[in-house]
Amino acid sequence: MTDRLSADGLTPLKLAGSQRQSPFHHQVFLVLRDKIQSGAWPEGKVIPSEAKLAEAFSVSRITVRQAVNRLAEIGLVGRKPGRGTWVLPNRAEPVMRMNASAIIDGLFEIGRATTATLLEHQTIPAPPHVADALGLDNGTPVLRTVRVRSSSGETFSHIVSHVPAATARNFTAEELTNGSLVEMLESQGLRLARARQSISAGLADPGLAGALGIDIGSPLLTAKRVMIDENGHKVQYIEASYRPDRFQYWIDLDRVAAGGGKSQAFVVSSVGRVEPSPEAAE
Numbered sequence: 159m160t161d162r163l164s165a166d167g168l169t170p171l172k173l174a175g176s177q178r179q180s181p182f183h184h185q186v187f188l189v190l191r192d193k194i195q196s197g198a199w200p201e202g203k204v205i206p207s208e209a210k211l212a213e214a215f216s217v218s219r220i221t222v223r224q225a226v227n228r229l230a231e232i233g234l235v236g237r238k239p240g241r242g243t244w245v246l247p248n249r250a251e252p253v254m255r256m257n258a259s260a261i262i263d264g265l266f267e268i269g270r271a272t273t274a275t276l277l278e279h280q281t282i283p284a285p286p287h288v289a290d291a292l293g294l295d296n297g298t299p300v301l302r303t304v305r306v307r308s309s310s311g312e313t314f315s316h317i318v319s320h321v322p323a324a325t326a327r328n329f330t331a332e333e334l335t336n337g338s339l340v341e342m343l344e345s346q347g348l349r350l351a352r353a354r355q356s357i358s359a360g361l362a363d364p365g366l367a368g369a370l371g372i373d374i375g376s377p378l379l380t381a382k383r384v385m386i387d388e389n390g391h392k393v394q395y396i397e398a399s400y401r402p403d404r405f406q407y408w409i410d411l412d413r414v415a416a417g418g419g420k421s422q423a424f425v426v427s428s429v430g431r432v433e434p435s436p437e438a439a440e
């Protein structure tokens with residue numbers, strides 16, 4: 159592999175193993191798309207030739223051609239005989255950002271700045287995992303809603319929410335269709351005080367792929383969140399899936415001054431989350 163290809167950070171796909179989740183041409187497309195959208199390949203850069211990309215990824219030129227054709231279809235690259243293939247100007251697709259250390263304020267902001275589309279809503283008996291998250295008995299009625307959110311016409315999130323039916327009894331169909339769920343909760347006299355959230359990665363199943371306008375198997379940023387009011391009551395459980403090309407979490411990390419507090423680390427393994435004892439925290 160040439161120095162140029164090494165600098166571009168392209169890895170042979172055969173290293174991923176034979177049990178791949180999607181065709182090679184789609185994997186090549188995802189890698190090249192990420193190079194462009196991340197800025198690693200800036201506007202005007204001439205990307206490596208089909209032959210060099212095929213060598214870099216250890217795939218056929220036909221596979222590379224399919225991937226590059228897809229990049230051209232979505233307007234990320236231009237092509238001209240004798241000039242090669244180059245990165246086109248960024249179309250500046252909207253990217254939503256949320257400060258993970260100020261999540262409640264961020265949810266209010268997103269609710270006001272974006273558009274929601276209601277896909278489903280019904281009152282159901284709480285499944286065990288939902289009941290556990292909300293501290294309810296199994297089967298307690300909860301309002302389940304499924305919505306997608308968009309900015310400037312571009313869908314970026316798929317949100318499944320569960321709220322105890324007793325809390326959601328005054329939610330109107332119009333509010334569920336157009337409103338912000340965090341604002342709806344506070345309109346019931348609740349004061350949201352904090353949230354507990356875990357963030358991970360996932361892959362789009364057929365339902366999520368259709369709702370978010372992406373390919374099956376595309377990577378997703380996923381979050382599970384419990385909203386807690388000032389009285390310590392768990393009032394909402396959310397399972398969210400975000401397109402990573404249109405949504406980002408960010409967090410400011412400050413060094414704690416001596417004596418100013420302790421931080422805790424958690425280890426997640428096959429047996430779940432392992433929390434350190436207070437004496438071990440540092």
